[in-house]
Amino acid sequence: MNNFDFYSPTYFAFGKDREQDVGALIKRFGGTKVLIHYGGGSAPSGGSAPSGGSVVRSGLLDRVKASLDGAGVSWLALGGVKPNPRSGLVREGIELCRREGVDFVLAVGGGSTIDSSKAIAAGTVYDGDFWDFYSGKYIEKALPVGTVLTIAAAGSEGSPDSVITNEDGMFKRGATGDAIRPRFSILNPALTQTLPPYQTACGITDIMAHLYERYLTNTKEVEVTDRLIEALLLTMIHEGPRVIENPDNYEARANIMWAGMMAHNNSCGVGRSQDWNSHNIEHELSALYDCAHGAGLAVTMPAVFSYVMDHDVMRFAQVAARVWGCQMDFAHPEVTAKAGIEALRCFLKSIGMPGSLGELGGKAEDIPKLVDVLCNGDGRPGSITGFVTLNEDDCAAIYRMML
Amino acid sequence: MNNFDFYSPTYFAFGKDREQDVGALIKRFGGTKVLIHYGGGSAPSGGSAPSGGSVVRSGLLDRVKASLDGAGVSWLALGGVKPNPRSGLVREGIELCRREGVDFVLAVGGGSTIDSSKAIAAGTVYDGDFWDFYSGKYIEKALPVGTVLTIAAAGSEGSPDSVITNEDGMFKRGATGDAIRPRFSILNPALTQTLPPYQTACGITDIMAHLYERYLTNTKEVEVTDRLIEALLLTMIHEGPRVIENPDNYEARANIMWAGMMAHNNSCGVGRSQDWNSHNIEHELSALYDCAHGAGLAVTMPAVFSYVMDHDVMRFAQVAARVWGCQMDFAHPEVTAKAGIEALRCFLKSIGMPGSLGELGGKAEDIPKLVDVLCNGDGRPGSITGFVTLNEDDCAAIYRMML
Numbered sequence: 001m002n003n004f005d006f007y008s009p010t011y012f013a014f015g016k017d018r019e020q021d022v023g024a025l026i027k028r029f030g031g032t033k034v035l036i037h038y039g040g041g042s043a044p045s046g047g048s049a050p051s052g053g054s055v056v057r058s059g060l061l062d063r064v065k066a067s068l069d070g071a072g073v074s075w076l077a078l079g080g081v082k083p084n085p086r087s088g089l090v091r092e093g094i095e096l097c098r099r100e101g102v103d104f105v106l107a108v109g110g111g112s113t114i115d116s117s118k119a120i121a122a123g124t125v126y127d128g129d130f131w132d133f134y135s136g137k138y139i140e141k142a143l144p145v146g147t148v149l150t151i152a153a154a155g156s157e158g159s160p161d162s163v164i165t166n167e168d169g170m171f172k173r174g175a176t177g178d179a180i181r182p183r184f185s186i187l188n189p190a191l192t193q194t195l196p197p198y199q200t201a202c203g204i205t206d207i208m209a210h211l212y213e214r215y216l217t218n219t220k221e222v223e224v225t226d227r228l229i230e231a232l233l234l235t236m237i238h239e240g241p242r243v244i245e246n247p248d249n250y251e252a253r254a255n256i257m258w259a260g261m262m263a264h265n266n267s268c269g270v271g272r273s274q275d276w277n278s279h280n281i282e283h284e285l286s287a288l289y290d291c292a293h294g295a296g297l298a299v300t301m302p303a304v305f306s307y308v309m310d311h312d313v314m315r316f317a318q319v320a321a322r323v324w325g326c327q328m329d330f331a332h333p334e335v336t337a338k339a340g341i342e343a344l345r346c347f348l349k350s351i352g353m354p355g356s357l358g359e360l361g362g363k364a365e366d367i368p369k370l371v372d373v374l375c376n377g378d379g380r381p382g383s384i385t386g387f388v389t390l391n392e393d394d395c396a397a398i399y400r401m402m403l
Numbered sequence: 404m405n406n407f408d409f410y411s412p413t414y415f416a417f418g419k420d421r422e423q424d425v426g427a428l429i430k431r432f433g434g435t436k437v438l439i440h441y442g443g444g445s446a447p448s449g450g451s452a453p454s455g456g457s458v459v460r461s462g463l464l465d466r467v468k469a470s471l472d473g474a475g476v477s478w479l480a481l482g483g484v485k486p487n488p489r490s491g492l493v494r495e496g497i498e499l500c501r502r503e504g505v506d507f508v509l510a511v512g513g514g515s516t517i518d519s520s521k522a523i524a525a526g527t528v529y530d531g532d533f534w535d536f537y538s539g540k541y542i543e544k545a546l547p548v549g550t551v552l553t554i555a556a557a558g559s560e561g562s563p564d565s566v567i568t569n570e571d572g573m574f575k576r577g578a579t580g581d582a583i584r585p586r587f588s589i590l591n592p593a594l595t596q597t598l599p600p601y602q603t604a605c606g607i608t609d610i611m612a613h614l615y616e617r618y619l620t621n622t623k624e625v626e627v628t629d630r631l632i633e634a635l636l637l638t639m640i641h642e643g644p645r646v647i648e649n650p651d652n653y654e655a656r657a658n659i660m661w662a663g664m665m666a667h668n669n670s671c672g673v674g675r676s677q678d679w680n681s682h683n684i685e686h687e688l689s690a691l692y693d694c695a696h697g698a699g700l701a702v703t704m705p706a707v708f709s710y711v712m713d714h715d716v717m718r719f720a721q722v723a724a725r726v727w728g729c730q731m732d733f734a735h736p737e738v739t740a741k742a743g744i745e746a747l748r749c750f751l752k753s754i755g756m757p758g759s760l761g762e763l764g765g766k767a768e769d770i771p772k773l774v775d776v777l778c779n780g781d782g783r784p785g786s787i788t789g790f791v792t793l794n795e796d797d798c799a800a801i802y803r804m805m806l
Contacts, residue, residue, distance in 0.1 A: 001417075001418070001592075001653075001654060001657040001658070001661075002418070003417060003418025003419060003421065004417050004418060005414070005415065005416055005417070006414075006415040006417065007412075007413075007414045007415065008411060008412075009410075009411075009412035009414075010410075011408070011409075011410045011412075012408065012409040012410065013408055014404075014406060014407050014408070014409065014673070014674070015404070015405065015406025015407060015674075016406060018406065189404075220654075221654040221655075221658070222654075222657075222658065223638050223641055223642060223658045224634075224635070224638045224642075224658045224661050224662045224665070227634035227635065227637050227638045228631065228634045228635075228665070230634060231627075231630035231631045231633060231634035232627070232630065232631075234630050235626050235627045235630050238626055239626060239627075250404075251404060251623075251624040251625075252624075254404040254625075254674070255404070255624070255625065255626045255627045258404075258627050258673065258674070259627045262627070262631075262670070267665070267670060270417070270661065271417070271418075271657070271661070
């Protein structure tokens with residue numbers, strides 16, 4: 001096991017009606033003037049429809065404002081976050097926070113809203129351009145961030161990470177730093193009951209990807225991390241179909257919501273190398289086609305896993321046997337390994353996810369451009385690296401496998 | 404799933420040589436004058452031999468002191484912690500901290516040392532008698548605590564809990580509060596490589612008990628928590644025999660050490676009722692006979708589980724099938740449930756744990772006294788409660804099953 005540091009100091013308030021506690025939690029963590037950041041509302045013109053209109057329509061935003069008023073915490077609000085959140089709105093938020101002397105950023109929404117809030121929180125107290133953080137600079141300082149989560153998916157509610165799309169070139173990049181870990185996150189599974197099945201399935205896929213990306217390691221003998229990942233994958237496989245069948249199933253929603261947090265606060269990633277090639281390969285898809293990140297991952301993962309399977313057949317056989325219930329073929333482990341990838345593909349299809357690039361709006365002729373931005377964009381060295389290092393030819397082959 | 408709050412803000416520094424970072428971590432978390440608390444050394448007279456002499460002999464204490472000196476942090480030291488730590492030493496520590504103006508308590512040792520340190524940290528800033536906390540008062544305030552862990556067992560390095568033996572009557576009681584959660588914990592698995600097999604096995608048993616106590620719940624449909632517990636039990640079953648066979652197996656030690664933390668920071672206990680009857684029943688054994696807590700649990704758990712099995716046969720069948728690999732008998736689930744308890748009993752025996760009260764030094768004639776202190780001591784209402792409520796007759800029957 002590699003040496004590691006693990007630090008997940010976020011306070012989680014989980015369950016029915018917990019958004020009522022938001023005012024008290026902001027006070028507890030020192031906020032006095034809050035930017036409430038959310039989807040929908042005052043959306044900038046252009047692009048796809050804001051996803052977070054439901055935050056307004058459902059009355060959640062009003063309940064949050066009432067809780068802040070009740071706690072005597074002053075606030076202003078900035079809506080307009082879209083899926084695959086954009087750098088332009090981040091800049092607007094930074095300017096607003098500086099002008100108004102905001103000292104706490106509260107995200108009300110899903111991963112996009114939280115990631116946008118984290119970018120604003122880091123950018124507000126930084127002298128340079130916030131995109132520096134999305135070009136590799138570690139985030140040392142930020143305004144405190146809190147979240148009221150409305151979608152189980154990204155895991156941003158418990159992570160030190162943020163992903164933003166740069167509108168100047170339409171590519172996505174990530175930033176990280178303990179300073180942007182939420183001080184608190186409110187997880188009320190009932191808020192996710194109104195999510196349409198497609199978005200629910202996208203969230204399930206994203207959570208499973210966070211687990212698979214940590215499962216694909218080159219570090220030997222970290223059984224505890226293997227087992228924890230398998231536990232959460234088994235949970236998703238059990239609860240996913242139940243919630244697709246019955247969106248009002250609170251218990252299934254609750255299990256998925258907590259698994260989604262655990263899948264990405266790195267509880268399941270300590271002590272070893274991780275992958276993240278699937279995420280990187282997908283990010284170019286959702287940046288270019290503005291498809292849902294989870295839908296992109298559903299297409300990406302089986303292709304990537306099939307392409308890299310030979311790098312460690314026993315690892316793929318292990319997940320196939322332990323998670324997917326495939327019989328181990330001791331004479332031909334590659335048979336079991338392949339069966340596990342096929343089981344994943346079938347599962348994703350069964351919950352309504354797409355299976356090909358075409359279903360995402362992608363075209364074969366875009367592949368050279370996708371590969372170029374992926375492997376060379378923003379200073380990358382002509383390849384991406386993780387479980388396996390993939391050069392431009394590898395990435396082109398993987399995109400072609402998705403056709 | 405029940406509503407819950409989850410908060411585990413401890414900073415974990417894990418791996419080889421990490422004790423070198425202790426000075427820097429104390430500075431990071433604001434300590435300027437530190438009480439180093441450890442086993443062995445200036446032990447009060449009487450009782451069993453101090454366990455922590457190895458902290459001195461191995462040179463660990465000197466390395467810790469050197470790191471503090473290097474960071475410019477002043478310190479004083481108080482040794483003498485014994486297994487089943489005593490209230491007398493806690494009082495001594497409180498007095499010392501007040502007299503010397505200590506602002507940070509550093510535990511160097513195992514669960515007993517950490518629990519004693521937590522008691523000192525809480526008592527130092529409390530106007531009344533520290534035992535109030537061990538009689539049910541929640542700990543709201545304490546000096547910050549850090550730990551350098553030397554035994555994978557108690558999970559106190561990541562928990563808000565502490566257990567102390569009151570010398571006035573020789574009974575153990577627990578206290579809790581987020582204020583005594585360690586600010587940081589240093590986990591170097593190599594420090595555990597010198598532990599004798601018996602103590603190692605006691606630690607493994609304690610970790611498994613922390614998991615079982617959380618598995619036995621009356622709350623339905625918390626699949627994610629079931630799965631996480633099963634993951635860590637599977638890890639212990641895999642790594643336990645490896646480390647008993649080869650105490651120098653760093654990788655196995657590392658997996659056990661991290662599983663031990665995860666088993667007790669409540670990652671695996673959210674959203675539902677827990678048990679803790681086995682711990683309560685055992686505490687009277689280690690208080691009266693001064694046996695190792697883990698050894699007491701090895702005798703206690705199979706007896707308790709057999710006694711309460713009928714309360715929820717399917718729960719015991721589930722752990723038998725998923726964790727112990729027992730074939731599910733769909734016509735007679737109680738057969739599978741029983742097989743799982745027997746598998747646990749055999750496993751504990753195989754790693755060298757005792758199987759009867761006699762092996763702990765216990766006697767049948769002590770049972771009335773054990774039951775009385777357990778069910779009526781310190782204001783208890785003639786029973787203990789958890790997965791099942793157990794009255795004096797139940798507890799007497801369980802102790803008799805251990806003979």
